Amino acid sequence: MTGKKQLMTLSDKGIQFPPPAEKRLTEFKSELDPITFEVLRNAFVNIVDQMAEQLLRTCYSFVIYCRDFSSGLSDPEGNLVMQGTGDIAAHVGTLHYTCKAVIEEFGDDINPGDVFIINDPFRGGSHFNDTRILRPMFYKGELIGWSQANGHWADMGGATPGSFNITALDHMGEGLRITPVRIWSKGVWLEDVAKMIAANTRNPGDVIGDMQAQAEATAVAEREILRLCEKYGVETIKIAFREVQDWVEVLMRNRLAELPDGTWYAEDYIDQDPKLEEGLIPIKIKFTIEGNHAHYDLSGSHPQISTFLNAAYGGSFAGIVAGTKYQFPDLPLNSGLYRAVTVNVGEPGTVVNAEWPSPCAGFCSGPFEKLMNSVFGLWADIMPERTMGCAFNLEYLLVGGRDTRIQGRPYFMWYDWMAGGWGGRNGRDGFNATAPVFGAQYGVQPLEGQERLAPVLTKCHDFVQDSAGPGEARGGLGAEKGGSVFEGERIVVSYCCDRERSVTWGMWGGLPSIPHGVWLNKGTEKERYLGSIFSNLPIELDDVFTRPSAGGGGVGDPLMRDPKLVCEDVADEYVSVERARIDYGVVIRVIDPDLAEYEVDETATAVERARIAGARLGWLDADPEAIAAGYRAKELNVMDCVRQYGVILDWGNGELLANTTRQFREMMKRRVAPYWGKSLAVLSLEAKERVKLAA
DSSP states (O other), X not given: OOOHHHHTTSOOTTBOOOOOGGGSOOOOOOSSOXXXXXXXXXXXXXXXXXXXXXXXXHOOXXXXXXXXXXXXXEOTTOOEEEEOXXXXXXXXXXXXXXHHHXXXXXXXXXXXXXXXXXXXXXXXXXXXXEEEEEEEEXXXXXXXXXXXXXXXXXXXXXXXXXXXXXXXXXXXXXXXXXXXXXXXXXXXXXXXXXXXXXXXXXXXXXXXXXXXXHHHHHHHHHHHHHHHHHHHOXXXXXXXXXXXXXXXXXXXXXXXHTSOOEXXXXXXXXXXXXXXXXXXXXEEEEEEEETTEEEEXXXXXXXXXXXXXXXXXXXXXXXXXXXXXXXXXXXXXXXXXXXXXXXXXXXXXXXXXOOTTOOOTTTIIIIIHHHHXXXXXHHHTTOGGGOBOOOOOXXXXXXXXXXXTSTTOOEEEEEEEOXXXXXXXXXXXXXXXXXXXXXXXXXXXXXXXXXXXXXXXXXXXXXXXXXXXXXXXXXXXXXXXXXXXXXXXXXXXXXXXXXXXXXXXXXXXXXXXXXXXXEESTTSTTOEEEESEXXXXXXXXXXXXXXEOOOOOOBSOGGGSOHHHHHHHHHTTSSOXXXXXXXXXXXXXXXXXXXXXXXXXXXXXXXXXXXXXHHHHHHTTSOHHHHHHHHHTTSSOHHIIIIITOOOBOTTTOOBOHHHHHHXXXXXXXXXXXXXXXXXXXXXXXXXXXXXXXX
């Protein structure tokens, strides 16, 4: 193997810069014949998919069973060779970093039969729950590559069941940090190390089971790669590992070369830093295409914050890569793409490059999805046909305590994520109640399985009417889920989310969705609003918790939506009669609601749309204190405040958040208002003309 000093230079820790033109691969020339190359390229994808099947069928954790995992193959230097067809974007963008961290740590002391474990976000991982098992693959004593299986463990210890702790001032309050550690040594299971790791979690049995299941998944990859070495020769496999990366680099560079050079800017927000005065936390991107290379610069983002919504460099890099990959769905993802698309996360100490020992368990709800959605917005100006509004924010609700149904009263964890709405698209509505963009292959957890494994009863699970962001192409609908604990003791609930204040936004004149947030005992005398981030909140057996997921943001002016489509949405109960008038200016006559018979009052609709068009710019300058007073008096609701007036409140007590409102209104005046009065067809033509002029 290469010496350790040289290996120490492998990881760039997210601080990248565009390579000079002479170092950019622009022509793919294979040493292999085309058939062998294609067979091996597809074999590598198939091997990673086999790893996924192995893990899916042998895991202990219900979270992993619901597909919160990823796998990958890397070359001897840790560069990603191939992912599978169903891996989570946030994981894949960090797998090469954690592989390089193991190589850097152990240098020449890597042997056949060794297996390593790591979950360290400060060494390229995502957050502590995402625990990676890595196996070096040797053929006749030569290291030829690595296989890696990553799974989200439901608990990594710390002060909060599930390890999402809003009160953590540093990562020590979040859970166990595993730096690169050997877990099998030359084929020998280091049981003492494994038990030490498991003992620091609330479900040690599941941890040991998942650890072994992930290790077996990596063994499947090793077995298949060695089989290919025997069939084609090890040199052929080594060449194929290198060339599939070169091939993706050339494909990506060719696509970029067809696009105009230029620089574009985007900004999105995290809701707050609890230790600072209220106000949104900006994440800023400067994006440049120069010839056949794309570069993202995040260095202008806000300093790291005092709660768990920071991201270390690996998580931020993954957000950019995942957002970019969505624009080129036909291209495979490996380190070849990372050569053509570079990311500078900026110097350590920001919300997108938090330095040790900052808390970062909630990176997925914080910077990651803001970066992905910002990338969607950036590419809308370059490839308008792929325009998509903001998607709902990934969220986790965790209920934990002691399960008194079972002898010994073990810990239980009800670890739940919601489906929600994706943004409207250019000419198409967004997807309803879909897995988050963070992991589009997430499974919606079956309620029956949850209730078998934890004493939590689900009491409602349904679409949220009017949650879709209005637009000529509306967003998809969010969902609402509620439940209560029917048996147990020492029960606490935690919530990891965002966009309670930086509400899911629209594009090209489309309007926002609804805020995220949890309610306790909603509609009763014990009603209490809990917000979008909290941890270790004690609850009683008769308490009912509910929360909606947002819908997706709309795309295009909602006054341009075909009234017949609005009427269909009303018949489908996606949109209420009232919001059809308020958000779309469409006046609906109710014929027979039981038979879903409605019709458009065309004359009244024309009048209403003209009224809204003449007044709505002024609404964004209305006195925010007056709007807050109207909300407290129940004259206005949440959607009125957000969509019509751009006013953000504490949704529990109606207190005006003045700084946040100012920032949110500025965003709407930049992202929404300038596009009103134009159809999507016109906006698309204008965007294409701008692209031509730039070229």
